[in-house]
Amino acid sequence: RKEVEQDPGPFNVPEGATVAFNCTYSNSASQSFFWYRQDCRKEPKLLMSVYSSGNEDGRFTAQLNRASQYISLLIRDSKLSDSATYLCVVPYSGNTPLVFGKGTRLSVIA
């Protein structure tokens, strides 16, 4: 069964805060993982890919724990522009098809 489960939202945090989202997946054979960002009324866009234990890009860090089958996304020094829905995405057969989590909504408040 293809399942990707995410933290329920919404997360409301002040500017400058650090926030973390978790995502669990059911297919232990999955090799690559993605975090996508979706702004309101827009299509999803890739935020980060995770192929090994983790990945870091500026204020964003993604970590993978294969033993426990979860992926996390950490956002440091939150900005107002970080407000969006963050989707955890796991391919279930090579690179396709992609299975999307329901998303975690983040609101960064001034």
Add this chain to the structure above:
Amino acid sequence: SAVISQKPSRDICQRGTSLTIQCQVDSQVTMMFWYRQQPGQSLTLIATANQGSEATYESGFVIDKFPISRPNLTFSTLTVSNMSPEDSSIYLCSVMNTEAFFGQGTRLTVV
């Protein structure tokens, strides 16, 4: 990267009618994917459109309701047939290489 042009961006349709959504990609791709995103929900894969063969549908989606065309490696259409209000949703096409790229989405409202 890939740039996908999807249209229409939105439409309001009468129940019982059909709507065809088009996606044009700026490069040749083997597979194109069609997703549905219902209000407040994540993306659900409808089908995979393969050039030169019939589309592969996911559980819960059938060809009579969502016929798909894939006439070449850069273009695909999805038709939402005999629409009901439950079909009101955002429909997205997508392609993949190292990451998934999406069209801008079609926001469909059935009244």
